[in-house]
Amino acid sequence: MNNSLLVVLVANGIGFGTPLLYASLGELLAERSGVLNLGVEGMMLIGAVTGFWTVERFHASTGAALAAAVGVAALAGAATSLIHAFLVITLRASQIVSGLALTIFAGAAGLSSYFGNDFNLGENPARHTFHTVFPASWQRWPIVGPIVFGHNVLVYVSWALVVLVSLYLTRTRLGLNLRAVGDAPAAADAMGINVAAYRYAHVLVGGALAGVAGATFTLAITPQWVDGITGGAGWIAIALVIFAFWRPELCLVGAYFFGALQDLAPELQARGIHLGPTALWTNTLPYLMTIVVLVLVSASSTRRWLGAPAALGTPYVREER
Amino acid sequence: MVAVPAASLVFAFFASGLVLLATGHNALSSYRRLFDAAFLNHGALGDTLVSATPLAFTGLAAAAAFRMRLFNIGGEGQLYIGAITAAAAGLYFGGSGGPSAFAIAAMVAAGCAGGAAWALIPGILRAFFRTNEIIVSLMLNYVAGYLLTYLIFNSQSYFRQTTGFNASVFPTSKELPSSAVWPAATVHVHGGVALPLGAGLAVLAAVLLWVLYARTRFGFEATVLGDSPRAARYAGMRTRRKIVAVMAISGAIAGLGGASQDGDFRHTLDADPNGLQRQFYGYSGIVVAALARYNPLAVLLVAFLIGGLQNAGNSLQGPDFPAGLVGVMQGIILFSALGGELLVRYRVRVRRRDRAGAAPAPEAT
Numbered sequence: 001m002n003n004s005l006l007v008v009l010v011a012n013g014i015g016f017g018t019p020l021l022y023a024s025l026g027e028l029l030a031e032r033s034g035v036l037n038l039g040v041e042g043m044m045l046i047g048a049v050t051g052f053w054t055v056e057r058f059h060a061s062t063g064a065a066l067a068a069a070v071g072v073a074a075l076a077g078a079a080t081s082l083i084h085a086f087l088v089i090t091l092r093a094s095q096i097v098s099g100l101a102l103t104i105f106a107g108a109a110g111l112s113s114y115f116g117n118d119f120n121l122g123e124n125p126a127r128h129t130f131h132t133v134f135p136a137s138w139q140r141w142p143i144v145g146p147i148v149f150g151h152n153v154l155v156y157v158s159w160a161l162v163v164l165v166s167l168y169l170t171r172t173r174l175g176l177n178l179r180a181v182g183d184a185p186a187a188a189d190a191m192g193i194n195v196a197a198y199r200y201a202h203v204l205v206g207g208a209l210a211g212v213a214g215a216t217f218t219l220a221i222t223p224q225w226v227d228g229i230t231g232g233a234g235w236i237a238i239a240l241v242i243f244a245f246w247r248p249e250l251c252l253v254g255a256y257f258f259g260a261l262q263d264l265a266p267e268l269q270a271r272g273i274h275l276g277p278t279a280l281w282t283n284t285l286p287y288l289m290t291i292v293v294l295v296l297v298s299a300s301s302t303r304r305w306l307g308a309p310a311a312l313g314t315p316y317v318r319e320e321r
Numbered sequence: 322m323v324a325v326p327a328a329s330l331v332f333a334f335f336a337s338g339l340v341l342l343a344t345g346h347n348a349l350s351s352y353r354r355l356f357d358a359a360f361l362n363h364g365a366l367g368d369t370l371v372s373a374t375p376l377a378f379t380g381l382a383a384a385a386a387f388r389m390r391l392f393n394i395g396g397e398g399q400l401y402i403g404a405i406t407a408a409a410a411g412l413y414f415g416g417s418g419g420p421s422a423f424a425i426a427a428m429v430a431a432g433c434a435g436g437a438a439w440a441l442i443p444g445i446l447r448a449f450f451r452t453n454e455i456i457v458s459l460m461l462n463y464v465a466g467y468l469l470t471y472l473i474f475n476s477q478s479y480f481r482q483t484t485g486f487n488a489s490v491f492p493t494s495k496e497l498p499s500s501a502v503w504p505a506a507t508v509h510v511h512g513g514v515a516l517p518l519g520a521g522l523a524v525l526a527a528v529l530l531w532v533l534y535a536r537t538r539f540g541f542e543a544t545v546l547g548d549s550p551r552a553a554r555y556a557g558m559r560t561r562r563k564i565v566a567v568m569a570i571s572g573a574i575a576g577l578g579g580a581s582q583d584g585d586f587r588h589t590l591d592a593d594p595n596g597l598q599r600q601f602y603g604y605s606g607i608v609v610a611a612l613a614r615y616n617p618l619a620v621l622l623v624a625f626l627i628g629g630l631q632n633a634g635n636s637l638q639g640p641d642f643p644a645g646l647v648g649v650m651q652g653i654i655l656f657s658a659l660g661g662e663l664l665v666r667y668r669v670r671v672r673r674r675d676r677a678g679a680a681p682a683p684e685a686t
Contacts, residue, residue, distance in 0.1 A: 083656060087656060087660060091659070091660055091663045092663060093659040093660065093662070093663055094659065096392050096394070096455050097607070097611060097655065097659055098656070098659055100394060100604065100607060100655070101608075101652050101655035101656050101659065102652065103604075104601075104604055104605070104608065104648055104651050104652040104655060105648065105649060105651070105652020105653060105655075105656065106652065107648065108599075108601075108648075109601055109644075109645060109647065109648035110645055110648030110649050110651075111340070111645060111648070111649050111652075112645070113643075113644050113645030113648065114340070114344075114643045114644070114645030114646055114648075114649055115645075116645070117643035117644050117645060118344050118643040227644070227645075235459065235460070235463060238456070239456070239460060242456065277471060277475065277476060279467075279471055279474075279475040280467060280468065280471040280475065280476075283463075283467040284463070284464045284467050284468070287460040287461070287463050287464050288460075288464065290456070290460055291446075291452075291456075291457050291460055294446075294452050294453060294456055294457060295446055295450050295452045298446075298450050298451050298452040298453065
């Protein structure tokens with residue numbers, strides 16, 4: 001039963017979807033504050049390379065090394081996002097061009113590749129990797145075994161994070177303030193909320209989560225370093241935020257759905273099932289579905305109802321209030 | 322006019338120098354070798370043109386759209402689609418013998434049409450549904466990339482070589498017939514510099530684009546639409562048509578860049594994951610356009626400079642010159658061009674905090 005296509009897809013979809021979930025939760029927080037950050041792919045790669053570097057060079061027990069690696073990846077991701085935050089919040093530069101610049105700067109042909117090559121990280125598999133948490137006998141239980149108990153600790157932390165972000169946005173004062181900053185910065189400013197501080201904080205948290213997402217690749221999914229190892233996952237994460245209507249719980253559903261799609265082509269092939277050009281449509285479906293969702297949300301009436309932050313992408317200029 | 326781009330370049334070299342120093346390299350000697358490899362070494366200029374030609378196309382494509390504040394960042398995908406359609410035309414119309422004007426013209430037309438069609442998807446969605454063209458064009462880059470890979474690696478398409486020994490070992494694409502290979506003029510200086518036909522087409526496209534924006538009603542209206550959509554609407558300008566037309570022009574230029582990749586340089590439809598798709602010409606084109614401040618003629622010059630950087634980065638890649646430095650520099654160039662632009666627009670005044678504790682704010686002039 002645990003080898004049936006559906007169970008395998010859900011279980012693997014959770015594994016492949018975890019970096020998408022971390023990155024999209026981070027992007028969601030940044031976008032809820034009104035800042036679009038197209039640099040996710042770059043920040044993820046910085047997290048991936050620095051996390052990998054840490055487990056290679058930091059000699060400690062597996063647990064300590066991995067914890068340090070995730071911490072370093074988060075810090076590096078946050079530091080990278082600081083460039084974007086400074087340019088778009090303080091200097092009010094175009095969020096689109098700045099985000100793209102961040103991906104060019106840090107991405108597959110940029111700083112992450114520079115670090116990887118300069119420190120010769122591409123040679124070996126990771127010295128420490130994340131493994132499944134629960135005993136093997138639990139993982140053999142029908143259905144819930146692979147789906148619930150078959151994962152590493154990063155997956156379970158991401159589940160807690162979804163709950164936390166969801167509670168934060170709907171149940172805490174800070175979260176409500178954040179939504180005010182993203183929807184009506186002038187009104188938020190008048191209420192005495194420091195718009196710039198909120199935006200900085202959430203862009204940085206977004207960067208940290210993107211860094212963790214990148215480390216998920218190099219420490220769990222494919223434990224090694226290759227230039228551009230994330231393979232466009234950062235862009236899928238940006239798409240996912242739109243796809244999930246800016247809601248954390250839908251980010252989880254979408255991330256696992258897109259994750260399962262990544263696994264669909266090899267699974268179908270292994271089972272000898274042919275459904276047209278599988279490699280083409282499974283890979284492109286996340287992007288095509290996002291375009292469809294974008295068209296649906298672009299009518300202004302549905303846009304508000306679906307939860308797009310009203311001030312997304314626009315700098316806040318106090319003098320023009 | 323020139324101060325911001327020039328200062329951006331200087332700052333980028335300075336900041337990347339810090340990266341080099343921090344990782345234990347000698348920045349000055351690295352730059353020396355970079356400059357030599359880009360422009361001075363034997364045959365360097367020819368190689369620089371190979372990198373500069375596609376950047377000129379993608380830079381012009383970005384400049385054409387960004388001028389009107391249409392953020393077409395789909396140049397990457399439009400270039401792939403142009404390469405696919407142009408390769409189809411070249412394979413279909415080309416024959417043996419020397420370069421045939423008909424086959425080349427067919428490739429140019431097909432490349433433009435393919436790129437334009439791909440750009441029309443975000444263009445039409447933006448014009449009629451007010452869908453964000455940035456995200457749509459970006460998503461389509463990946464769709465185009467997967468399509469390109471699929472045509473050679475996962476299918477028995479028209480473009481794939483299906484006979485011969487190599488084809489049975491590794492998926493390869495068909496070579497273009499010899500009459501579909503674009504000619505190049507050789508200038509006999511410094512060991513011979515090949516001027517590809519594509520470089521000439523890029524210059525032509527730049528001039529046409531400059532005329533369009535500086536000398537025609539269409540270009541004027543597009544600029545007004547970008548700067549002040551409201552004024553344009555009151556003046557009765559047709560917003561939707563213009564969005565669709567500008568996106569088509571932008572995509573056509575990027576698609577032409579794809580055709581030039583087939584005809585000038587690769588002589589096949591390059592779907593190798595480490596080939597065309599690792600060059601990121603579309604994204605670098607945005608750096609080129611921003612540094613040229615969306616001026617088509619300046620795009621040519623900047624494309625040459627950035628092309629030199631890219632060429633040097635490729636040829637120097639090795640233990641004491643880590644790959645990735647070029648991307649770092651391009652990113653910093655774009656950051657500083659962005660920051661510099663704002664320093665020009667806003668006069669920054671530093672004031673002491675007054676008693677109420679108001680933060681010093683940059684003043685809009």
